[in-house]
Amino acid sequence: MTNGRDPARRRDPAEITRLAIERRMSRRTFLAGTGAGIGALALAACAPSSGASNAPSAAPSSGGATGNLGDTLNLATWPNYHSQEVLDAFTSLTGVAINVGVYGSTEEMEAKIRAGNSGIDVVVPSNYAIEGWVADGLIEELDYGKLPSFVKADWNARFMDQAFDKGNTVSIPKNWGTTGIAYRSSKVTEPVTTWKQFFDAAGTTYDGKAMIVDHQISSFGSAAVAMGYSLNTIDPTEMAAVEAMLTALKPKLFAISSDVQPPLRALDTWLSIAWTGDGVQVGRDNEDARYVVAEDGGELWIDSYTVAADAPHRDAAYAFIDYITQPEQAAAETEYCLFPHANDKATALLIDEVKNNPVIYPSADSLVALEYAVNATYNSPERAEAWARIKASA
Amino acid sequence: MASPAHASGGPRRDGLPASETGGTDIRAGRRAARLERIGERTAWIYTGLVFGFLFLPILIVVIYSFNAGRHVTELTGFSTQWYTIAWSDRFLMNALRNSLTIATTTAVLATVMGTASALAMDRLSPRLRWLMELLTYVAIIVPGIVIGIATLIFLVTAFDWLNPWLAYLAGVDAPHLGLGAASVVAAHTLFTMAIVNVLVRTRMRGMDRNLVEASEDLFATPWRTFVQVTFPQLLPAIMAGALLAFTFSFDDFIIAFFTSGQDQTVPIYLFASIRRGVNPSVNAIATVLLGVTIMAIVLAGLVYRRGQRRGGAGAQG
Amino acid sequence: MPRTSRVAQNDRPGRGSRAALLVLPATLWYVGFLVAPLIVLAIMSVGVRSPNGGYQPALTLEQFANLTTRITPLTNTLGLAALNTFICLLVAFPVAYTLALKVRGNWKLVLVALVVIPFWTSFLIRTYAWMTLLGANGVPRILGWVGFEDVQLLNTPFAVSLGIVYNYLPLMVLPIFVSLERLDRSFMEASRDLGAGPVATIRQIVLPLAAPGILSGIVLVFIPIMGEYLIPILLGGGKTYFLGNALADLFLQSRNWPFGSALATLFVIGMVVLVAGYLALSRRLVRAGRESSLL
Secondary structure, X not given: OOOOOOOOOOOOHHHHHHHHHOOOOOHHHHHHXXXXXXXXXXXXXXXXXXXXXXXXXXXXXXXXXXXXXXXXXXXXXXXXXXXXXXXXXXXXXXXXXXXXXXXXXXXXXXXXXXXXXXOOOEEXXXXXXXXXXXXXXXXXXXXXXXXXXXXXXXXXXXXOOOHHHHHHOOOEEEEEEEEEEEEEOOOOOOOOOOHHHHHHHHHOOOOOOEEEOOOHHHHHHHHHHHOOOOOOOOOHHHHHHHXXXXXXXXXXXXXXXXXXXXXXXXXXXXXXXXXXXXXXHHHHHOOOEEEEOOOOOEEEEEEEEEEEOOXXXXXXXXXXXXXXXXXXXXXXXXXXXXXXXXXHHHHHHOOHHHHOOOOOOOOOHHHOOEEEOOHHHHHOHHHHHHHHHHHHOO | OOOOOOOOOOOOOOOOOHHHOOOHHHHHXXXXXXXXXXXXXXXXXXXXXXXXXXXXXXXXXXHHHOEOOOOOOOOOOEOOHHHHHHHHOHHHHHHHHHHHHHHHHHHHHHHHHHHHHHHHHOOOOHHHHHHHHHHHHHHHHOOHHHHHHXXXXXXXXXXXXXXXXXXXXXXXXOOOOOOOHHHHHHHHHHHHHXXXXXXXXXXXXXXXXXXXXXXXXXXXXXXXHHHHHHHHHHHHHHHHHHHHHHHHHHHOOHHHHHHOOOOOOHHHHHHHHHHHOOOOHHHHHHHHHHHHHHHHHHHHHHHHHHHHHHOOOOOOO | OOHHHHHHHHHOOOHHHHHHHHHHHHHHHHHHHHHHHHHHHHHHHOOEEOOOOOEEOOOOOHHHHHHHHXXXXXXXXXXXXXXXXXXXXXXXXXXXXXXXXXXXXXXXXXXXXXXXXXXXXXXXXXXXXXXXXXXOOXXXXXXXXXXXXXXXXXXXXXXXXXXXXXXXXXXHXXXXXXXXXXXXXXXXXXXXXXXXXXXXXXXXXXXXXXXXXXXXXXXXXXXXXXXXXXXXHHOOOOOOOOHHXXXXXXXXXXXXXXXXXHHHHHHHHHHHHXXXXXXXXXXXXXXXXXXXXXX
C-alpha cells in the first residue's frame, strides 16, 4: 500500500477491491491506486477538505438537552459492527466515552436487559425481538425531539415502517442483511443455491464439513424453508418434522456455532449458514469464498438502534443515535462492517466497491423470496424447546 | 536417581554363607536391578512426554505471538507488532485493568475471611461448626455457571428493591446499584474463600498444637499467639490460598460473564475475540502473562531458598 | 494433651464470642451470595415462563417434570466427567510418582513448578491453541502427509476429552505429589528387601499412602468438569452438549428462567449428593485398606 500514490503501478482488480475494503484506506489513496493516474490525484486534491473518505463531519446535536451528557455511554451491540473511528469521533466531539459490549445474539442482549440493572443505554437488537421488548417495557419510545438530524426521507422505505415497529416509534434501523449460504468454492464444486440443496448436501456429500449457526431463527427457520414450510412456522407438526430432520443431521455437522468465520477460513468447514457480513469478510481474504441468498426463501433481518427503558445515560444515548444515524457516519460504519445500510443517503456516499458489491447490496429480485422473522416465532416456547432439544440430542 | 543401595550379591540377611545358594541369587538380583532401571527410564520418558504435552499449546501461543502473519495458516517471519497492538488496544487494557483489580480484591477478601473462619471454626459449638462446614462444602461444589446465574438473578432482584429506597432516602444523587466489578468480586470471593478455608484447616490439622498451648500457658495474649506461633506455621497454606484465589478470579469466565454488567474482564474479552477469529494480539497478552508468572515463580523460589538457608529451623525441606 | 491446659483455655473469657466474630464475615458472605441466590433459584423453579421470556410467579412442578428432556446432556456430562477424571488419574499418577520419589532436592521444586506453569496461562487461550492444533491446519494436516486423509479431530468427543484432561491434569498431579512426597523411602526399600516386586510394593505401600492425595485429586477434578461450559463449546463445536451448556442456553436462548432454575436446582442437589456419597464411601474404603495393610 505504500506505493499507492504511484500512478505508474498497475494493480489487479482483486487487490483493489481488497484494499478498498481495508478499513483505514482513504478515498484519496484509493483513487490513486485505480490507475486513474495523476488526474485522479488532482481531482482528489481539488475535492473539498472533507473529501478524505467518510470521515465524520457533522457534529452531533445535544438533542435539546441542555444538561451535561455525562462521560460514558454503554452500547450493547454485535461483534465487528462499529467503526472505532466513528465512535472515537463522537467521543472527541462530546466527551462521552463509548463502552462497547459485544453479544453473539439478540437473546443474550435480552437476557441482560430483562434481568434489569444492566447499565445498558443503547441496544441494537434484531427486528424480531422488538415487539416483545415493547410489550414488556424494556425499551422506550424514541423522543424524536432529541433526534434533530433524523430525516425520514433519507431512509429506504423498504426497511422503515415495518410490521415489527410501525412508524418507527421505538427503533431506527442500522444495518440490514440476509441469512444465506456461505461456502468455499474450491471445495464445494457444485454451487449450492437453495436451502433444500444445502441441507441435503450437508448430511451426505459434505458430511463433517458443513455447519449451521447456533441460532433458532436462522437455522431452524432455514431448515423449515428447506422442507417447504415458512421460516416462521410454529405449527407443531411442521416443527416436529424439522426437529427430526435436524436431529438426524446433527452428528454429521461440523459444528453448531455462530462463529462461522474461523472454520470457513481454515477450511475446517466448507459450507455454512451465515449472515451477510460474515460472508463478505471471509471473501475479503479468500478468493474462493462465496455467499449466496437462497432461492427458495430465507431470512431478511434488520438491526436497529433502541434506547433501554432504564438507560442511565439517556441524553448521551440520544446524542449518540442522532450522530450515528447521520448519512456520513452511517456510510463510514458500513464501509467498516460491510453489512448493507438502511439509509439511502448513506448508501449513496459509499465507495463504489462497497455500493456495487452484489453480495453486500443484492438485487431486489433476489430478496423477493425472503421474509422477516416475527416476534411470535422468536418468543415461541415450543420452538425454543424444539431447538434446545436438537442441541441436547445425542 | 541411584539404584537402590543394596546391591545383589552382598551379604545375605539370613546369615547363611553366600556359597551355599550358588549363583541363581546373583542372577535374580541383577535381573531385578535391570528391570528397575528400565522401569525408571520408562518413567522418565513418560514424564517427559507428559511435560511435552502440557507445554505444546503454550509453545504454539508463544510462537504465534511473534508471527508476522495474521492467520495461523501463515508462519511468516518474526515480528513484535502484536505486542504493540495489544498494548494500544484500549478495550483490552481496560479489561486487563478490571481483571487485575477484581482478582486482587478477591484474593485479599478471600484470604482474610477464609483464614479467619478457619481459625474460628474449631472453636465453635459442634452444631455451628457442622453448619459452617456444610456451607463451605456447598460453596465449593456448586458449579460456577449456577453461581453466576443465581447471583445475577438475586442481585438484580435485590437492586430492584433497594434502588427506589436509596432514591427516596438520598434524593436524585443517590447511588444507583448495578452489576459490575463489585458483583464479580462478590461471587468470586464466595468460592475462593471456601478454598482458602479448606487449605488452612488442612494445614491446621497437621500443625503442632503443643506450640500453641505452650504459648497460651505462658500467658501470651491470643493475638500474640496468633502472630508469633500460629500464623508462621499457617503461612504456606495462606499464601497458597491467596495465589489460588487470584488465579481463579483472573481466569474465570463463566461467573464474570453473568455478573459483570458493563465491565469487561480479560476472559470475557478473549472469548469474544476467539469467536470472531482471534486477533493474534491475544497471543501476545498470553505470552506476557506467562512471562510474568514464570518470573514470579522464580522470584518466589529464590526468596524461599534464601529464607531456608538463613532460617533453617522449623522450615520444611 | 494434658487436661489442665485445655480447661484453662476454656475458662478464658470472651473466647466464644471472639470465634463468632471471626466467623461472622464469612457467614454473612455465604448467606448473602450463596444461600440467598440458591433460594431465589429454588423459588423460580416452581414458576412458569412468562410469554416473552423470563419468570412469572406460580407454584407448579411442571418444570421438574420436563427435566427428562435433558437426560442426554446429563449422561454426556456424567460419563465424560467420570471417564476423564479416570484418565487424568492414570496419566497423572506416574508423573506424580516420578516427581515425588525419583527426583532429588531442587529439581523437585522446579519440575513441580513446570507442571503448574501451564495452569497460569489463560484457560481460554490454552483451549484456543488446541482448537488450532486439532483443526484442519494442525495435526490432521500432518496426519494427511503420512497417509491418513480426512481425519476430523476437532468438534468430537475426543477433542473435548483431550481439552478436559489437558486443563485439569495439574490439579490431579499436585495432590498426589503432596501425598507421595511424605512417603518414607525406607518403607519401599524394606518392602523390596522382603522380596516384594515393584508391583506389590506399589499396591501395598505406595497406593495406600497416596490414597488421600488420589481422593483429593479426584474431587478437585471431577467437580469442575461437571460444571464445564467452555470446552464443549470451543472444542466440541456445540455438538457435545454438557449440563452447563444446557443451563446457559435455557437462560440465554430459550429465556425459560423457571425451567433453567429447575435444572440448576437439581444440578446442585445432585452434585452435593454425589460428592458427599463419594467422600463417605472412599473414606471408609481408605480406612479399611489402611487397616488391612502392613501399616
